[in-house]
Amino acid sequence: MANVLPYLRNTSTGLQAQVLYPFNRIISFKTFVQVFMNGSEQRWPSRPPLYTFIIPMKALLSGDKGSWLTFFNTVKGMSQVNLQLSLGATTYSDLTLMSDDLGVTTQRPLQYDQQFTLRQVKFPYASWTPSTAPTSYPTLACGAVAELPFLQVSTYLTSVNESKLGPRFAFSWYGSSLTNFPPGYLRMWKLTYPLLNDADLATLEYFFTACQGRLVSFSFTDPIDSTAYTHVRLDSDEMEIKYMTKGQYSTTLSLRQTNGS
16 A cells, blocks of 8 residues: 655645645656767667656645654655655656655744655556657747757867877877768757746657657757757756746756767
8 A cells, every 4th residue: 555645734635735846856767878989879778767756845834744754654764665646647656765864944933844855666667668769859839949048069089198298199089080980079968948838848758758868869950050960869867857836847958969879
């Protein structure tokens, strides 16, 4: 039987919640990546996605603090792996607390702050099937691929030998007409999304999950020079989403161009 997280604020059933804004949800894959000298790669998946929740709670009332202490005593800190949390219509099971400590700060009389982290430790592997791998990076509802600010990086690969006598010997592996090496720099991007609505978050989360983190490559049209770059992949197996308030979210995705893989 699942240990369901306490509901807060003792409000009517339709307004009850197990978490308070803001909080973070992290989607996590595990991809093995072998990077070769020429910038090409081999990648293979390890497991389906698991979820982590970082949940600070500000200005808890006495009743909520008491409910959480009772719950913490019931599950005995990190000992249970059957905790359950619901966000909207989605229920996350097989969660565990990540600490045996429950710290409570009294900021003002009868109002309390605490924070806890939950991590999913099991997953129904047999029931999970990845979505069709995307071929291109998605656009938001407004037609853009990113919100401002975003970062574009151009990168080379150079071997350097610094002599103690003063001379410096260097060789660039990219752009040197070597067979199967890039003819020039490879690109990276850091795309920040400081304010997303439900629809745009769903678009990005679906894309991240369908890519299985770093596993799948796709094409990406650079918002600066409008060039379509192929063989681009996500640069992290984690997507961290901050729930700022109802219907407002933020996240960051980093991309990396590879040499034909």
